């Protein structure tokens with residue numbers, strides 16, 4: 555659905571909330587609060603009344619990524635719905651999905667989720683066009699990136715929802731009831747290290763299982779652990795869960811990739 559010709563609003567895994575109703579209510583609220591229509595005010599109202607997801611045109615223009623996203627959504631993939639889906643339907647914060655060039659801070663990085671904008675509360679998930687839009691990208695790897703980034707987005711959202719400081723690693727420890735062990739500066743910004751440590755401790759099996767389901771239950775869940783550990787192996791190896799290069803899953807990963815195609819499943 556075109557929104558002011560620039561943005562598209564999407565629902566995730568929630569048939570009870572319809573986009574037309576959300577838009578209608580936000581438009582009514584915008585107009586009720588001051589006459590003529592104003593885009594900024596519209597998004598403020600939308601943000602006040604609903605969680606929402608905005609597909610940036612760069613996201614919609616990347617058919618391969620859109621296909622992977624839609625499959626996760628249409629199949630109501632449990633992990634996907636429990637993370638991305640939480641951006642819909644309750645008064646909270648928004649998420650924007652954007653594709654960016656493989657340069658500057660995103661150089662060589664397949665995805666990144668920004669911390670919430672202090673003015674709008676908007677969280678932006680940035681996906682590197684080289685890793686998500688090209689013909690030879692494997693959908694299962696792209697799904698892995700989307701799921702990983704969706705967990706980051708949900709972690710920020712949950713900290714905000716609970717009125718906690720999303721820059722404080724202890725906020726995440728409190729929400730997920732874990733003891734954080736990684737406080738060393740080598741692990742990057744403390745809140746980012748906290749999010750990754752919790753993923754390494756709590757989410758890897760969920761990611762692997764979600765990918766197995768996404769890929770029509772091809773081979774076994776173990777075959778998806780290499781991808782599930784991607785971006786987390788530094789934390790997992792520090793914690794003694796896996797080796798740094800995730801060698802223990804390399805053969806199974808190779809088997810998965812050699813038996814996969816780059817077509818959207």
Ligand SMILES: [Zn+2]
Nearest residue numbers: 702706750785
């Ligand atoms: Zn990450």
